[in-house]
Amino acid sequence: xxxxxxxxxxxxxxxxxxxxxxxxxxxxxxxxxxxxxxxxxxxxxxxxxxxxxxxxxxxxxxxxxxxxxxxxxxxxxxxxxxxxxxxxxxxxxxxxxxxxxxxxxxxxxxxxxxxxxxxxxxxxxxxxxxxxxxxxxxxxxxxxxxxxxxxxxxxxxxxxxxxxxxxxxxxxxxxxxxxxxxxxxxxxxxxxxxxxxxxxxxxxxxxxxxxxxxxxxxxxxxxxxxxxxxxxxxxxxxxxxxxxxxxxxxxxxxxxxxxxxxxxxxxxxxxxxxxxxxxxxxxxxxxxxxxxxxxxxxxxxxxxxxxxxxxxxxxxxxxxxxxxxxxxxxxxxxxxxxxxxxxxxxxxxxxxxxxxxxxxxxxxxxxxxxxxx
Numbered sequence: 385x386x387x388x389x390x391x392x393x394x395x396x397x398x399x400x401x402x403x404x405x406x407x408x409x410x411x412x413x414x415x416x417x418x419x420x421x422x423x424x425x426x427x428x429x430x431x432x433x434x435x436x437x438x439x440x441x442x443x444x445x446x447x448x449x450x451x452x453x454x455x456x457x458x459x460x461x462x463x464x465x466x467x468x469x470x471x472x473x474x475x476x477x478x479x480x481x482x483x484x485x486x487x488x489x490x491x492x493x494x495x496x497x498x499x500x501x502x503x504x505x506x507x508x509x510x511x512x513x514x515x516x517x518x519x520x521x522x523x524x525x526x527x528x529x530x531x532x533x534x535x536x537x538x539x540x541x542x543x544x545x546x547x548x549x550x551x552x553x554x555x556x557x558x559x560x561x562x563x564x565x566x567x568x569x570x571x572x573x574x575x576x577x578x579x580x581x582x583x584x585x586x587x588x589x590x591x592x593x594x595x596x597x598x599x600x601x602x603x604x605x606x607x608x609x610x611x612x613x614x615x616x617x618x619x620x621x622x623x624x625x626x627x628x629x630x631x632x633x634x635x636x637x638x639x640x641x642x643x644x645x646x647x648x649x650x651x652x653x654x655x656x657x658x659x660x661x662x663x664x665x666x667x668x669x670x671x672x673x674x675x676x677x678x679x680x681x682x683x684x685x686x687x688x689x690x691x692x693x694x695x696x697x698x699x700x701x702x703x704x705x706x707x708x709x710x711x712x713x714x715x716x717x718x719x720x721x722x723x724x725x726x727x728x729x730x731x732x733x734x735x736x737x738x739x740x741x742x743x744x745x746x747x748x749x750x751x752x753x754x755x756x757x
Contacts (some may be wrong), residue, residue, distance in 0.1 A: 387413045388697050392494035394669045397501045400726040403669045404442050407697070412439040414697035414705055415448065421463040425703035446683045447672055450693055452707040453652045464488055464701045473651050474528045481531075483651050484528045486702040495698065498670050499656060503541060506645065506658050512607060514542040515572050517565055519583030519591075520614065521558060522549035523750035531583075534649065538582050538611060545577055550587050562591045569595070569602055569637065578607030581625035585612040585646075589629055593638045603638035610639055613647035620734065626663060648731065652707045653694040657729065664720050664728035671696045674728050675709070675715045686717040689732060710734050 385391075387410040394403055418425045426528040429435065432449045439448065458481060462469070469486035485506075487495070503509050516539045539547055549567050551558045572579045581588060588610065595601070610633055614621045629642040641663070643662035648657040648665050656664040667673050674693040676720050684690045692713040695706045712732040720728055 386410075387699060388494065388700075390491075391669065392497045392698060394501075397498070397505055397642050397668045398724050399669055399725045400667065407669070407672060408442055408445065410437060410697040411445060411448070411481075411695065411705060412436055413440060414700070417700060418463050418703040418705065422461060422694045422703050424459075424461055425463070432547045433550035435562045445695060445706075448695070448706045450708045451486055451673055451703070452708045453483060453650065453710060454483070455651050456704075457481035460484050462486055462701060463485070463703060469701060470660075472528055472671045473533055473654070475606060485668050485704065486653070487526075487697075487702045495654060497539070497667070498698070502656050502658055502668060507570075508540040508541045508645070508658075510607070513545045513577060515545050515568075515577050515579045516547045516552075516605075517568055517572075517579060517581045518547060518630050519565075519581060519585075520653045521551045521588040524553045533580050533611065534647075538613075538647075541579065542578075550583065550591075560587075561596070562587065565591055566595060566600070570600065573604055576605050578609075579604045580608065581610045583612070584616075585629065586616045586622065588612065589622075589624060590633070592632050594753075595636050596632065601636055601638075607635075608639055609643040609645065609732070610637070611645045613648065613649070629704070648711060648729070650694070653696060653709070655684055655694070655696050655698065660720060660722035660728075662720055662722045664716070664722070664730070666722075666724045667729045669696050673713075673715050673727070675713060678712075678735070681708075686715050686727070689714050691735070692731070693727070 391403065391406050391410045396402070410690040419429060419436050428449055429690060433470055434447065434449055438444060462730060468488045470489055470492060472484055472486045474484050506691060511567060514729065518535050518539070520535045521529065523532055523536050548565060549558060550565055551560060552561050558601060580678040630644060633644060634640050642661065646659045646663065649655060654669070655668065655671040657668065672695045674695065675688060675690040676693050677684050677690050681691070690710055692709045711734055714730045714732065716728050716730060718724070
């Protein structure tokens with residue numbers, strides 16, 4: 385069994401200390417594959433005089449050249465021919481460009497094992513029929529966004545009685561319809577079937593705020609929960625604190641923060657981060673996180689804010705072993721209190737495109753000799 389497959393089969397999804405050596409071996413194995421099968425990625429490593437065999441110890445992970453997510457929004461990199469790519473996922477494209485990430489069978493299989501392991505660990509699976517209210521896009525064949533696929537996948541955690549969407553597909557394209565979801569909340573509150581909300585926190589918050597202003601307060605059936613993911617995107621300026629959001633959810637829907645779960649992921653880093661009962665994103669075994677200084681891009685000590693560099697060896701089909709996001713964050717190593725002793729990631733917000741364009745331009749310069757294939 386390959387090291388990548390062994391890592392995806394780890395029994396404890398948060399055994400970071402016990403999997404450090406395995407993680408390095410899996411990263412080296414994946415790096416060698418990408419180096420051998422993606423000419424543009426090989427060009428990147430060669431430009432830094434870095435070879436896969438240089439990944440010997442854990443500290444060597446920080447030396448692996450990273451690729452900014454901004455680069456993937458302008459270029460496609462694949463390490464496999466189109467015939468081996470079973471499906472593709474794109475970013476939301478709120479900045480006008482979209483990243484395109486392809487998955488082969490093994491990558492999808494590892495991803496499925498990860499979701500199952502984490503889902504069971506966080507008690508997200510249930511046999512109880514559930515109604516879903518999705519604050520996101522209704523699936524359509526023209527929509528390949530990763531968030532849409534992820535949201536639909538979350539409706540498989542419990543048998544779906546119904547699915548209602550904030551962004552409904554029409555002949556004119558997607559239309560936001562929060563009024564329909566408002567009526568669904570009122571209707572479902574009178575029944576016994578639990579309700580799970582999924583999707584963008586901004587749309588969830590906007591509807592809850594509107595319901596409060598209109599004096600609409602309901603008590604959703606026992607077993608209901610709110611799940612959030614995808615970030616605030618273009619509504620970042622209107623983002624509220626988690627405490628204010630949780631208080632509003634309890635006031636309007638009768639759901640306390642113990643039944644609110646948040647997800648963090650990225651199309652360019654398809655690892656699932658699920659917050660604990662203290663709402664901290666503990667790093668699972670399938671990934672490692674490095675926080676880098678915004679000026680020097682050198683790793684900073686735990687507890688220091690900086691740019692979030694995400695690493696994973698889980699995907700064969702694209703060279704996304706180490707990607708630099710446009711997120712600012714802090715990696716905490718102090719005790720959380722939830723029972724997990726692994727580091728947890730705090731996302732502070734996003735930097736502007738102009739602040740990360742330098743790193744993206746550097747990667748673009750390295751690849752000047754050819755487009756990703």
